[in-house]
Amino acid sequence: MDLSFTPEEIAFQNEVRAWMAANFPADLRAKVETGEKLYKADLLRWQKILAAKGWIAPAWPVEHGGPGWTPTQRYIYANEMALAGAPDLPAFGLKMVGPVIYTYGNEEQKRRFLPRILGGEDWWCQGYSEPGSGSDLASLKTKAVSDGDDYIVNGSKIWTTGAHDSDWIFCLVRTDDTGKKQDGISFLLIDMKTPGIEVSPIIVINGDHTVNQVFFTDVRAPKKNLIGKENEGWTYAKFLLVNERNGIAQVGHKKHTLRRIRKLASATDMHGGRLADEPGYRQRLAETEVALMALEYSELRFLSGQKTDHAPGTEANMMKVAATQLQQSMSELFIEIAGYYSFPYDGFRDKKGSNEPPVGPAEAGGAMFDFLYGRAATIYGGSNEIQRDVIAKVLLSI
Amino acid sequence: MDLSYSDEQVMLRDSAERFVAANCGADNLRKMRASEEGFSRAYWKQMAELGWLALPFTEDQGGLGGTAVDTNVLMEAFGRGLLLEPYLTTVVMGGGALKAAGGRDDLIGKIIEGDLLLAVAYAEPQARFDLFDVATTARKDGSGWVIDGHKAVVLHGDSADKIIVSARTSGDRRGKDGISLFIIDRGAAGLERRAYPTVDGSRAAELFFNSVKVGADALQGGEGQGLAILEKVSDDAITALCAEAVGAMKVLLDTTVEYTKTREQFGQPIAKFQVLRHRMADMMMEYEQAKSMALVAALKVDSADPVERRKAVSGAKVQIGKSGRFVGQQAVQLHGGMGMTDELSVGHYFKRLTMIDILFGNVDHHLKQFSAAA
Numbered sequence: 001m002d003l004s005f006t007p008e009e010i011a012f013q014n015e016v017r018a019w020m021a022a023n024f025p026a027d028l029r030a031k032v033e034t035g036e037k038l039y040k041a042d043l044l045r046w047q048k049i050l051a052a053k054g055w056i057a058p059a060w061p062v063e064h065g066g067p068g069w070t071p072t073q074r075y076i077y078a079n080e081m082a083l084a085g086a087p088d089l090p091a092f093g094l095k096m097v098g099p100v101i102y103t104y105g106n107e108e109q110k111r112r113f114l115p116r117i118l119g120g121e122d123w124w125c126q127g128y129s130e131p132g133s134g135s136d137l138a139s140l141k142t143k144a145v146s147d148g149d150d151y152i153v154n155g156s157k158i159w160t161t162g163a164h165d166s167d168w169i170f171c172l173v174r175t176d177d178t179g180k181k182q183d184g185i186s187f188l189l190i191d192m193k194t195p196g197i198e199v200s201p202i203i204v205i206n207g208d209h210t211v212n213q214v215f216f217t218d219v220r221a222p223k224k225n226l227i228g229k230e231n232e233g234w235t236y237a238k239f240l241l242v243n244e245r246n247g248i249a250q251v252g253h254k255k256h257t258l259r260r261i262r263k264l265a266s267a268t269d270m271h272g273g274r275l276a277d278e279p280g281y282r283q284r285l286a287e288t289e290v291a292l293m294a295l296e297y298s299e300l301r302f303l304s305g306q307k308t309d310h311a312p313g314t315e316a317n318m319m320k321v322a323a324t325q326l327q328q329s330m331s332e333l334f335i336e337i338a339g340y341y342s343f344p345y346d347g348f349r350d351k352k353g354s355n356e357p358p359v360g361p362a363e364a365g366g367a368m369f370d371f372l373y374g375r376a377a378t379i380y381g382g383s384n385e386i387q388r389d390v391i392a393k394v395l396l397s398i
Numbered sequence: 399m400d401l402s403y404s405d406e407q408v409m410l411r412d413s414a415e416r417f418v419a420a421n422c423g424a425d426n427l428r429k430m431r432a433s434e435e436g437f438s439r440a441y442w443k444q445m446a447e448l449g450w451l452a453l454p455f456t457e458d459q460g461g462l463g464g465t466a467v468d469t470n471v472l473m474e475a476f477g478r479g480l481l482l483e484p485y486l487t488t489v490v491m492g493g494g495a496l497k498a499a500g501g502r503d504d505l506i507g508k509i510i511e512g513d514l515l516l517a518v519a520y521a522e523p524q525a526r527f528d529l530f531d532v533a534t535t536a537r538k539d540g541s542g543w544v545i546d547g548h549k550a551v552v553l554h555g556d557s558a559d560k561i562i563v564s565a566r567t568s569g570d571r572r573g574k575d576g577i578s579l580f581i582i583d584r585g586a587a588g589l590e591r592r593a594y595p596t597v598d599g600s601r602a603a604e605l606f607f608n609s610v611k612v613g614a615d616a617l618q619g620g621e622g623q624g625l626a627i628l629e630k631v632s633d634d635a636i637t638a639l640c641a642e643a644v645g646a647m648k649v650l651l652d653t654t655v656e657y658t659k660t661r662e663q664f665g666q667p668i669a670k671f672q673v674l675r676h677r678m679a680d681m682m683m684e685y686e687q688a689k690s691m692a693l694v695a696a697l698k699v700d701s702a703d704p705v706e707r708r709k710a711v712s713g714a715k716v717q718i719g720k721s722g723r724f725v726g727q728q729a730v731q732l733h734g735g736m737g738m739t740d741e742l743s744v745g746h747y748f749k750r751l752t753m754i755d756i757l758f759g760n761v762d763h764h765l766k767q768f769s770a771a772a
Contacts, residue, residue, distance in 0.1 A: 129735070132662075133663075134663065134734050134735060135663045135664075135668075135734070136663035136664045139663070139664075158735065159735045202739055202741070203739070203740040203741070204738050204739055204740060204745075205730075205737075205738050205739070205740065205745035205748070205749065206597075207740065211735075268526075269524045269525075269526060269531075270526055271526075271528060271763075271766070272528075272531075272572055278762060280761075280762040280765065280766075281762060335752075335756070336760065336762075339526050339527075339756065340521055340526070340550055340551040340756065341523075341550070341551065342597070342756065343551050343596045343597060343598075343602060343753060343756070344551070344594045344595075344596060344597075344602065345594065345595040345596055345597045359592065359594055359604060360523070360550070360551075361523075368597050368752075371752075372597070372745075372749065372752075373738075375727065375730050375731070375737075375738060375748075376735070376738050378731060379730075379731065379734050379735060379737075379738065380735070383731075383734065385671075385673055385674070388673070
């Protein structure tokens with residue numbers, strides 16, 4: 001057992017660090033540091049820089065454009081990126097449908113879609129949840145009926161992040177409703193420009209527009225865009241969900257945020273001293289740091305191939321619960337720094353080109369914005385209640 | 399011992415609940431937050447006609463001589479309805495400051511009529527929750543004063559006709575002596591404001607005093623006598639906010655129970671799942687304890703014993719902060735994605751509770767006050 005990196009791994013870490021210092025745009029860094037909202041144009045610019053370097057999809061196989069790194073290199077890379085303040089790119093193409101396509105798609109689908117995902121030419125969104133099917137995802141009702149070379153799709157998807165910015169949507173659709181609910185689901189790729197698709201924005205608790213409801217009315221989707229076999233979509237859907245949860249610990253980002261919290265709390269007045277020195281705050285900050293260490297080293301153990309002792313296979317579920325709870329307690333520490341200045345509704349963060357400075361200290365900007373939206377983390381991607389159910393089922397063998 | 403409401407209090411509660419049910423709520427909030435002032439002047443007039451603006455003032459002042467418990471009856475109903483009108487800032491805080499300072503019953507009369515809106519500018523960027531941390535200065539200028547400084551996040555500081563501001567007339571920034579209160583017209587020369595909406599759908603402003611000249615009569619309650627008045631105003635405001643939070647929690651609990659009984663997943667109402675049943679049982683217990691502590695605050699905020707008052711008010715603020723956080727967060731969680739939307743009322747109550755936790759000091763701050771008093 002050896003915790004330390006090899007000389008080659010340290011060289012790789014230095015390479016990533018040096019490249020980031022030279023290539024991560026300063027204006028994006030500044031936006032991240034003040035919690036400003038990043039738009040598609042910002043993210044796309046960053047994606048193209050990474051794509052040109054060949055670092056855009058660390059986990060992808062080399063033949064599809066991945067860099068061919070070891071799991072440890074991927075870990076080092078993710079950590080360095082986050083510590084440098086690099087924003088996360090939307091996962092829908094790069095981490096969700098991309099792996100589904102290269103794992104289960106046919107050659108033509110791979111040729112057609114994968115390069116455009118890497119280069120950012122196509123942006124994707126995820127058509128999973130429906131108004132009546134949240135935690136009980138397999139009960140989904142959006143219907144795809146065979147009609148010659150096409151399916152005719154009718155129904156509605158909800159909580160679709162970025163649908164308004166997307167070129168394609170990957171959808172779970174019902175192609176059979178005669179048997180078990182999991183058995184009649186197919187995985188279908190649909191062009192968002194197809195007639196009959198309507199995107200309706202949903203404004204969320206922090207006033208932001210990130211999610212949507214997507215309506216399908218007699219949408220004609222070619223069968224050549226079906227992934228794998230008809231009625232076997234649930235298998236691909238689960239593969240994707242595990243991938244989604246695998247990345248969810250976001251240890252590097254949490255370290256970056258905690259560093260920011262510690263720095264700001266050390267500079268924030270409280271009771272004539274500093275907030276970071278207040279006993280209550282200090283204790284919670286330390287507890288958070290311990291929780292982050294536990295998360296990080298659990299991730300490393302699982303990354304090195306270990307399974308949980310009592311419920312093997314539920315590592316991703318466990319990480320999802322631990323990581324989202326930690327994220328939420330960190331956001332509570334953050335709004336305490338802002339204090340009264342967490343009150344101003346900073347809708348200006350959503351106004352492109354506004355020159356008005358934020359109300360209150362810029363460094364604490366976005367504290368309430370993120371605290372509020374962060375409440376979704378224990379709901380999306382399978383609520384934490386559902387994750388615990390999955391763990392308990394394996395743990396108790398029921 | 400009798401902890402039940404009197405007939406008058408029951409009538410007050412019923413009338414307030416009818417008012418908010420007819421006029422307020424999330425739909426009203428979404429409409430109002432886009433407006434310039436963030437609330438309705440017409441509702442304010444109705445509130446004056448109903449006598450609510452007269453409630454805490456003495457009969458000599460033209461008021462109804464109500465107690466803190468009476469105010470809490472109103473505030474709880476306001477909390478249930480997400481009422482946006484500036485009752486806390488004008489009646490409880492501004493009116494409370496004038497009442498404590500004495501000598502301006504003319505202004506109290508105008509509050510009662512619904513003709514005067516007030517805001518109390520006490521917070522400063524560096525002060526956080528310490529009322530005595532005052533960098534704003536007032537220096538003698540002939541018979542009057544010149545005020546300089548920056549007051550932070552003044553609730554309804556944009557619409558108030560007059561501002562009551564704390565300023566230092568002597569001593570160091572964090573000295574407990576030497577703080578005085580002044581009342582200033584909204585249009586005073588040198589008073590700049592930057593107004594903005596707040597996350598709960600209300601409004602606030604940064605106020606910048608750039609050599610604002612005021613007359614001798616602007617001083618309220620005597621030179622250097624400001625802190626005791628501010629502390630009373632703060633305690634009354636905390637007490638009122640605790641009641642408002644109880645009202646908000648009640649709605650969240652009711653809404654969550656109702657939602658889980660109708661929302662079906664896996665072929666049954668989600669209220670059948672034990673994990674959610676226990677969560678709601680916990681929410682109920684938090685609510686009940688918050689309600690008890692809000693009552694303690696109301697019963698003891700006027701106590702002559704400073705330790706008793708401190709423990710009641712700070713204790714209530716701690717309980718409300720913790721309970722409000724739990725009830726608010728779990729209400730969102732149990733509503734799933736819908737709880738995250740601007741469309742449902744759940745998120746609006748959750749945001750208001752989050753703000754109430756911070757207002758006049760969060761849980762940590764009041765734990766410290768509580769333990770210092772013990």
